[in-house]
Amino acid sequence: MSVWIQFLPGGQKTAVRPGTTVLEAARRARIALPTRCGGKAGCLMCKVYDRGNSGLSAPSDKERAKLAGAAADLRLGCQAKIIGPSTVEVPEDPLKAAVRRQLERQREEWP
Numbered sequence: 024m025s026v027w028i029q030f031l032p033g034g035q036k037t038a039v040r041p042g043t044t045v046l047e048a049a050r051r052a053r054i055a056l057p058t059r060c061g062g063k064a065g066c067l068m069c070k071v072y073d074r075g076n077s078g079l080s081a082p083s084d085k086e087r088a089k090l091a092g093a094a095a096d097l098r099l100g101c102q103a104k105i106i107g108p109s110t111v112e113v114p115e116d117p118l119k120a121a122v123r124r125q126l127e128r129q130r131e132e133w134p
Contacts, residue, residue: 030054031074031112045071045079045100045111056113062101064089069100071111078107116119 025038026046047067049056059066064085066104072074073079082090086102098111110120 026078026105026107026109027113028078028109030053031110037103041104041106043103043105044102045098045109046067048105049100049113054113055116056058056100057116064099064102067099071098071100071103071113072096073098073103073111074110076108076110078105078109079111080104080106090096 024041025036026041027036028045029036030049030052033054035052035054037048039048039088046056046058046060046062056071057068059068061067067089072094074128079098082098083102086099089099090097100111103111
């Protein structure tokens with residue numbers, strides 16, 4: 024049996040076995056979800072937003088401690104396990120976002 028996960032903003036979907044982490048599913052779908060810690064909840068780089076269906080496992084104590092004070096729908100891709108149909112949003116890389124904003128400002132300034 025497999026379950027589907029959809030990644031936003033691109034809309035890519037992939038089928039995985041229940042219990043697969045969002046990080047593993049992202050790699051399978053060729054979605055860039057950065058990590059430095061090897062999936063051990065150490066670097067907090069693999070953050071995603073749960074955007075529906077509640078098909079992700081409940082946050083573990085370790086994940087809750089790492090994300091204390093963050094938005095309720097923010098999850099760590101290395102810790103969140105897919106247990107049912109899910110949709111997650113991968114935030115834009117901060118450096119790419121800064122470059123995109125700068126290019127948009129430059130386009131607006133051109134006559």
